[in-house]
Amino acid sequence: MxxxxxxxxxxxxxxxxxxxxxxxxxxxxxxxxxxxxxxxxxxxxxxxxxxxxxxxxxxxxxxxxxxxxxxxxxxxxxxxxxxxxxxxxxxxxxxxxxxxxxxxxxxxxxxxxxxxxxxxxxxxxxxxxxxxxxxxxxxxxxxxxxxxxxxxxxxxxxxxxFFDGEEISHLTDEDHLSHYLQILSSKIFNLDLFQNLESDLNDYLDQSSKSKEQSKLEEEKNSVEEELKRAIRVLEELKTDEESTINELEYNQVRYKEVKNDFAVHGGLAYEERDKIQNRINDIEGDRKHLNEKIKEFIAMELPFFLAYPKLSELVKQLKEEEDFHVSNVLKEKIQHLPTDELVKNIGLNTNDEQEAALKDSLVKYLVSTEEVDIVHNASKTEAQQVYSLLQNTNLERLQMIIRSIEENQELLNELQELRQKLRDNDDSPEFSEMIESMEVFNHKVSELEINLSTIKEEIHEIQNEIDESNRKYEKIKQQLHNIQKTKSSFEQSQKVIQISKKFQKQQLRNKIKDIEYFSTKMFKDLIRKKEFIKYIKINPEDFTLTILDFNNEEINKDILSAGEKELLALSIIWGTIMSSKKExxxxxxxxxxxxxNEHKHSIVTKLLPKFGVQNIVLSTDSEIDQKLYExxxxxxxxxxxxxxxxxxxxxxxxxxxxxxxxxxxxxx
The missing domain is CATH 3.40.50.300 (P-loop containing nucleotide triphosphate hydrolases)
Incomplete structure (x- = not known):
């Protein structure tokens, strides 16, 4: 162009x-x-x-x-x-x-x-x-x-x-220049057409071989795989916990039996009575715990409303009055718009305007509450219904039920105190106290472990069912995906085209890079003031990194180049790429x-610009090009x-x- x-x-x-x-x-x-x-x-x-x-x-x-x-x-x-x-x-x-x-x-x-x-x-x-x-x-x-x-x-x-001074200065960084050269080569040698072809083919593969159904199935498959992995990890951890709990339970059961046998030998019939008392104590403690929770919940959630019962009643009354007031207003509005003339005619009567107005007033009188109500809460129906339910539940029957729970709790406490006193009286014998304490410890531990083991077994059963269900679902999805894969006729051919395209681009790029190296070297030698400084510029076709060789074929450290020389290098590479493309x-x-x-400026305007392109549009400030450069x-x-x-x-x-x-x-x- x-x-x-x-x-x-x-x-x-x-x-x-x-x-x-x-x-x-x-x-x-x-x-x-x-x-x-x-x-x-x-x-x-x-x-x-x-x-x-x-x-x-x-x-x-x-x-x-x-x-x-x-x-x-x-x-x-x-x-x-x-x-x-x-x-x-x-x-x-x-x-x-x-x-x-x-x-x-x-x-x-x-x-x-x-x-x-x-x-x-x-x-x-x-x-x-x-x-x-x-x-x-x-x-x-x-x-x-x-x-x-x-x-x-x-x-x-x-x-x-489009080039500006800031951009060229930015390209003096080797990484930026390599990246820029890679993009420029792709565009200027039309390799982006092949890249677009590859992208289109990949899109085609996604669309033809990856239908919406398949995409959904693959997402489900990945999700099920992750869920299976998680469930299996949980199952392994639970089985480890189960084994550990069983071992600990067996140990405590054996120790409990050993102590119990010793106590039975030395304590005789007193043991059976004590065991019954201890079991009753355990039952009472469980019952009291349940009652205490009910009482605490009542105190926290309901007691304030019992204490403020008069206020609660007033609130319900106010809400109902407000509700009646709103309903009356709506009803009054509807009565005012009633077609009373038609209604009266339908029953075979004739009326005038005054009679119709009187009829409406009568309807309002008998159907509508005319008392004014101060709107305080303006609650919604849902909010009002919650308050009504609260008042309904705040009743004497509920209060008596809580009182019975408190009395029952007190009775259980009294019984518990008596039973504990019996145990203390019976356990004052020093020869039994140590055995009794050991039995209590082992018995408590056995009960705790049995509960834990039961919970673990339930969790293992649930997770095993989950794994079985996931496996069935996973196999079903795999079969569906397999059926879809069998219908892909062009999948392999499209992949081959993509591979051939990549190989062609690689070979084409290698050939073009040789031209870029030649033209870039030639221009850089002309522009730089140091004669016999470089022999050749090498460009890696894989990552486009630059290597400058001297006449001993040794690499020159690019860090020794001045900022101006680096800019000349970037311009030389760009010129070499444009020359290799033979594009207008x-x-x-x-x-x-x-x-x-000034010296590098003069080299650019006299050596680079005349060859840079078929058309160079140079934008400049008055301080950039002086009289000498202008000439x-x-x-x-x-x-x-x-x-x-x-x-x-x-x-x-x-x-x-x-x-x-x-x-x-x-x-x-």
Whole structure:
């Protein structure tokens, strides 16, 4: 692609119609555009993107509200403020036109894309025209052209043709340069077409071999696998706990029997009586624990409402009055709107307006409560019903039930005290006390372990059922997936195509990298001031890392390069890649020379730019290119402009010179 011109009509600071001619010649491939910061250089770059790609320039797929907002922000504010009468006679009052040539179907075509925006009536509407070799194409042909443009010169490749000083400085870092070179190679050698093919094939495989059903099954399969793993881990832990508990239970049972036998031998019949007492104590403690919990729950949850019973009754009364008041108001409203004349006629009577009003008043009198009620709570039906239920449950029967529980608890406490006293009286004998204490400890431990073992067995049973069910589900899913896999006829072939594509890209890249190495080495040698410094630049085709070799074939540490030399290296690599591609690319270079010293600047304008591309658009400030550099670049310059922003008029004027610089006259005498 070669840009011939761009026309900005009321775009950004460019008020009115402004034309930049970018036509170049074989020996004059540079367009020089000067401008201070804020003069409109960024608007120019954005206009190129917008003219070519429309919504894609801002990352949108189609014309949308957000895209139109972006366009509105780019329109000239002075023109937008004009009255409708001032602009109605002008066509394409707000527009961008870009003229360029492009190879399509092995033929060079001259193309113009015109994007115009109608601002009245609001909202802004966009119109796009494509003129090919002087003839405006149809809508169908326009779609085909933009499809070809996005394929042969996609927005991502255009972005790679924009260079600024900050970006080049950023590329002096080796990792960034390698990554950039990898992306540039993919785009410029059309390898991204194969990558897109691979992506499409993978999408095809996902869509054809991975139906929604299969995707769902695979998700279920993964979920079941994870659940099985978890359940098996839990089962193993439970079985370990079961084994440990059984061992501990057996030990305590044996010890309990040993102590019990000793006690039976020495204590005789007293043991049986004591065992009954101890069992009764255990039962009483269990019953009291249950009663205490009931009493505590009553005290915490219900007792406050028993204490505040009068207030609770008043609250219920108020809620019911409020409810009656609301119902009365609704009923009164409905009575007022009743068609009483029709109702009376239906029963064969005749009435007048006064009688109908009297009938309504009578209905209101007998059906509606007329007492005024202060609305205090305004509770919902659900909230009111909860309060009603609370009052209903706060009754004497409930209170008596709690009192009986308290009395029962006291009776059990008395019995417990008596039984414990019997045990203490019986256990005062020192020869039995130690055995009795041991039996109690072992008996308590046995009971505790039996409960734990029972719980563990239940958990093992539940987890085993869960595992069995998961296994059945897993096998069913596997069978369903197997049946789907059998229907894939193109799966293997698509994978082969992807593998062949990868191999082709790899081989193609290796061949192209050799050309890049040759051209980059040649240019870097010409640009760098140190002669006989390097022999060759090597590029790894796998990760695009750079190696610089000296004339002894030893690697040069790139850290010894100055910042300027690293920038020259990055530019040489970019130039080598462009040369290897043999593509026509418009290269836009913004403040390229800002960080370089004078010698390196001179090398770039005299050695690199004349060869850099078929078309170089150089954007520069007045401090970047001085008189000497201007004289060095003048011979290869096809056109030069200065963007002058008038802050009082808030508009940019395009002037046909470069900061009023002119070549010095050479004295031949």
């Amino acid at each position: 070669i840009i011939k011109s761009i026309t900005l009509n009321n775009i950004g600071p460019y008020e009115g119609k402004n034309i930049l001619d970018f036509n170049t010649k074989d020996n004059k491939n540079t367009i020089l555009i000067g401008g201070k910061n804020g003069s409109g250089k960024t608007t120019f770059l954005n206009s190129v993107r917008l003219a070519l790609y429309g919504p894609l320039a801002y990352g949108f797929k189609t014309v949308s509200k957000d895209y139109i907002k972006k366009v509105q922000s780019l329109l000239n504010s002075n023109s937008l403020k004009k009255q409708y009468d001032d602009i109605k006679d002008h066509e394409e009052q707000f527009s961008i036109r870009i003229d360029f040539s492009i190879i399509q179907d092995f033929t060079r075509n001259n193309v113009a894309i015109i994007r115009s925006w109608d601002v009245d009536p609001f909202p802004v509407k966009e119109k796009v025209s494509v003129i090919k070799n002087g003839i405006e194409v149809s809508e169908v042909e326009k779609d085909k052209f933009f499809s070809h443009l996005r394929t042969s010169f996609p927005p991502s490749l255009l972005e790679l043709c 690319l418009p290269l836009i270079l913004d403040t390229l020379l800002g960080r370089l010293d 060095g670049i003048k011979d290869t310059t096809a056109n030069e402009y200065t963007l002058n922003y008038d802050s009082s008029l808030r508009k940019t004027k395009i002037e046909h010179h470069f900061f009023n610089l002119v070549p010095r006259k050479v004295n031949l005498s």
